[in-house]
Amino acid sequence: MLLEADDLNVRYGRNHAVRHVSLSVDEGEIVTVLGANGAGKSSLLKALQGTAGATADALRFRGQDISSRSAQKRVRSGLVMVPEGRQIFVSLTVHDNLLMGAYCRRDSDVAKDIEGVYERFPNLAQRRTMPASVLSGGEQQMLAISRALLARPVLMMLDEPSLGLSPILVNQLFELIVALNRDGLSILLVEQNTHKALQTASRGYVLELGRVVAEGTPDQLRAGEKLEAAYLGAG
């Protein structure tokens, strides 16, 4: 297993936001985490990244216990999150945003990797010296993903990447996720777009009020009633 969490919990004071979650991602997999607003999806990803305080019976990445590792060290070992809402630096240039993604790296291939991003995304290349504020929502999401790629991830965790994108851009985004996965990247995908996420992932988990209420293949999750209930329950 690439990533394994066993009995993971996140508490904000008395709010037990992530409850006894056990989850795994194998090498080469796309795994999705589904659930309504407030189900605890972002808290789960932040706990895995190390930016939210958590307790767990076990938290392993690439076979090593990472439970006491800082977020920065987790990034350096290849566990990289693309946060919800993209969180790019709109006043910085596109190029400087990409450089930020490489802040943990010590090697000399950063410039080469940035050129690789520009080849993949000509829209970003054309705007490399402009502030990121000129980018469209879809381009900003590409920039956020590219910035994460600059950290040389082994496992990329994406928090609701399709949020706010038009249907065409959502399709492009999911094509990109599949292409990155084909290139060898493992992916943990938090989504509210259940339909697209289940089309793309090989396995998934459904969170409801911080708990895993269903897990399995896309077919198993579509056939069960937990998926619908998780959303209706929160509505």
Ligand code: ATP
């Ligand atoms: P969304 O899709 O709205 O982001 P989510 O499934 O990602 O929802 P979380 O954002 O993880 O859910 O929130 C889970 C619970 O934890 C909610 O009750 C939320 O109010 C609470 N929560 C999240 N972040 C904090 C925080 N920093 N401090 C206190 N409570 C928080």
